[in-house]
Amino acid sequence: MQVRFDINKQMVFVALLVMAVLSVVYMSYHTRLTTQLVKKKLQFEWRKNDAKSDLLRWFNSSAFTDKQTLTSWDAPIMWDGTFDPVERDEFYRKKKTVIGLTVFAIGRYIDRYLKDFLESAEQHFMKGQRVIYYVMVDITSKVPTLKQSPERNMIVIQVPKQSRWQDISMMRMQQISDLIQDRIRFEVTYLFCFDVDQFFVGRFGTEALADSVAQIHSAFFTANRNRFTYERSPNSAAFIAPEEGDFYYHAAIFGGTPDLVFNLTRTCMEGIIRDKSKKVEAIWHDESHLNHYFLKHKPSKLLSPEYCWDQRPAKYIRYVRLKWLPKDYKKLRDN
Numbered sequence: 001m002q003v004r005f006d007i008n009k010q011m012v013f014v015a016l017l018v019m020a021v022l023s024v025v026y027m028s029y030h031t032r033l034t035t036q037l038v039k040k041k042l043q044f045e046w047r048k049n050d051a052k053s054d055l056l057r058w059f060n061s062s063a064f065t066d067k068q069t070l071t072s073w074d075a076p077i078m079w080d081g082t083f084d085p086v087e088r089d090e091f092y093r094k095k096k097t098v099i100g101l102t103v104f105a106i107g108r109y110i111d112r113y114l115k116d117f118l119e120s121a122e123q124h125f126m127k128g129q130r131v132i133y134y135v136m137v138d139i140t141s142k143v144p145t146l147k148q149s150p151e152r153n154m155i156v157i158q159v160p161k162q163s164r165w166q167d168i169s170m171m172r173m174q175q176i177s178d179l180i181q182d183r184i185r186f187e188v189t190y191l192f193c194f195d196v197d198q199f200f201v202g203r204f205g206t207e208a209l210a211d212s213v214a215q216i217h218s219a220f221f222t223a224n225r226n227r228f229t230y231e232r233s234p235n236s237a238a239f240i241a242p243e244e245g246d247f248y249y250h251a252a253i254f255g256g257t258p259d260l261v262f263n264l265t266r267t268c269m270e271g272i273i274r275d276k277s278k279k280v281e282a283i284w285h286d287e288s289h290l291n292h293y294f295l296k297h298k299p300s301k302l303l304s305p306e307y308c309w310d311q312r313p314a315k316y317i318r319y320v321r322l323k324w325l326p327k328d329y330k331k332l333r334d335n
């Protein structure tokens with residue numbers, strides 16, 4: 001009797017062990033499969049919406065002689081005067097486009113920046129289009145109420161507060177990619193991801209939509225490539241060699257289709273995790289990884305510094321659409 005009981009116990013134990021191993025194998029296979037599926041779809045979708053024939057129809061690349069309006073890979077660089085805003089708005093309205101916007105406000109950034117950002121977005125961001133704001137905060141009760149037009153929704157999501165500001169900034173890549181996978185990809189056609197310490201002052205409209213969108217940094221748009229503050233250590237996943245690089249991109253704004261933004265945020269996060277395992281941190285954190293990503297995966301549209309201007313008087317540009325707010329780092333950051 002005793003012997004049979006032990007054998008039964010052993011059999012149960014072996015069965016449980018086999019089940020545990022099988023579920024671990026299945027879960028890792030499933031995760032790999034999901035990533036592969038997304039990657040497969042990405043290759044297929046690349047440039048689907050940004051065909052050159054379409055670009056010739058609406059984009060006036062010869063609008064200026066003193067500004068670069070096309071990249072070496074034929075992506076448009078958006079400046080006022082290169083497009084007809086009425087035609088663009090109509091085009092996307094007919095397609096029933098839904099545009100998502102993610103913004104993070106963690107710690108003291110909520111009180112200082114969130115209200116101005118959201119209220120100005122109501123005035124200027126994709127006006128007349130259907131918009132969903134995904135507002136990520138650590139304290140949901142602090143999110144200001146917004147007088148919204150009927151075609152706009154706001155979804156507030158609680159995220160944990162990291163203790164270092166560098167990690168708050170970098171972890172956005174993980175949190176955006178998770179949210180795209182869980183819900184955004186079912187809800188929007190295009191997605192834009194913004195820093196919160198800035199506010200809209202002019203039209204930020206449908207001309208900015210594309211499969212993969214990068215923002216040229218206002219401090220570097222006339223600078224020589226050797227001045228770009230890319231990550232220069234080969235130990236980091238964000239490394240860019242001195243002879244490489246197209247533009248210096250600003251992490252305060254990036255966008256595209258949910259699939260391509262997923263690819264961007266997931267790839268940057270993988271680089272950040274690899275760096276952490278080696279105890280290295282790229283010079284400009286998520287922005288360094290973003291620059292590395294866009295070097296390897298060329299964006300299909302670039303936004304000129306009109307779309308993210310600093311606080312200097314704007315001499316070279318004739319239209320400012322979004323401006324940085326003062327950065328009171330000493331008062332706002334914990335470290």
Ligand code: UD2
Nearest residue numbers: 104105106107109165168169195196197251252284285287
């Ligand atoms: C620059 C880039 C930013 C990112 C960062 C990484 C600009 C305008 N932006 O930002 O995109 O690459 O460098 O070094 O140059 N945040 C919080 N609470 C915090 C800290 C950060 O909510 O305590 C969020 C918030 O949305 C903020 C963003 O993270 O806008 C970026 O952080 P930052 O604005 O403090 O960093 P900054 O200005 O150096």
